[in-house]
Amino acid sequence: xxxxxxxxxxxxxxxxxxxxxxxxxxxxxxxxxxxxxxxxxxxxxxxxxxxxxxxxxxxxxxxxxxxxxxxxxxxxxxxxxxxx
Amino acid sequence: xxxxxxxxxxxxxxxxxxxxxxxxxxxxxxxxxxxxxxxxxxxxxxxxxxxxxxxxxxxxxxxxxxxxxxxxxxxxxxxxxxxx
Numbered sequence: 001x002x003x004x005x006x007x008x009x010x011x012x013x014x015x016x017x018x019x020x021x022x023x024x025x026x027x028x029x030x031x032x033x034x035x036x037x038x039x040x041x042x043x044x045x046x047x048x049x050x051x052x053x054x055x056x057x058x059x060x061x062x063x064x065x066x067x068x069x070x071x072x073x074x075x076x077x078x079x080x081x082x083x084x
Numbered sequence: 085x086x087x088x089x090x091x092x093x094x095x096x097x098x099x100x101x102x103x104x105x106x107x108x109x110x111x112x113x114x115x116x117x118x119x120x121x122x123x124x125x126x127x128x129x130x131x132x133x134x135x136x137x138x139x140x141x142x143x144x145x146x147x148x149x150x151x152x153x154x155x156x157x158x159x160x161x162x163x164x165x166x167x168x
Contacts, residue, residue, distance in 0.1 A: 009128045010128070011128060011130070021129075024152065024153070025131075027152060028148060028152070031147075031148065031151055031152055033144055033147065033148055035133055035134045035135060035144065036131050036132070036133045036144065036145075036148055037131070037132045037133070037134075038130075038131060038132045039129060039130070039131040040129070040130045040131070041127055041128075041129050042127070042128045042129075042130075043125055043126070043127060043128060044093045044094070044095060044125075044126045044127060044128035045105075045123060045124070045125050045126075046095070046122075046123070046124045046126075047109075047120050047121070047122060047123040047124070048120070048121045048122045049119055049120045049121070050119045050121075051119060060117055060119065060120065061120075063115075063117065064112060064115065064117050064120055067115055068108065068111060068112070068115055069108070
């Protein structure tokens with residue numbers, strides 16, 4: 001068994017309003033950073049997985065994203081896997 | 085002025101307990117994914133910034149992270165900037 005680390009990004013879909021991101025974009029003006037626009041806020045998830053090879057690790061992480069980590073109605077996800 | 089996009093990761097520091105990540109790690113067992121361990125959950129933030137050059141964009145995003153996006157007592161951050 002080999003140990004892999006996965007780095008996952010879960011973001012609100014483009015067509016979905018991101019109220020948290022919108023609020024933070026507004027706050028940038030008060031910080032004197034009005035040149036920062038269109039902030040979107042999602043989740044960054046790291047995890048470790050033991051698997052026989054990278055392909056199996058990839059499939060399991062994909063399963064975890066689909067079934068637990070991302071809400072596919074409102075969110076999309078992407079991830080990278082690297083051997084630890 | 086050039087437009088840049090930044091991709092920012094804000095994560096709980098290693099020495100800080102991450103109760104959300106711990107809870108999700110526990111749920112993996114119920115999903116039949118007990119080989120997934122040590123989940124940590126932070127934020128992934130994307131934003132757009134107009135600046136004269138990449139160096140200035142980098143400095144402004146760093147300022148935004150320090151002053152608003154990350155809580156430096158409990159979180160660390162990293163980011164990449166790319167021209168759009």
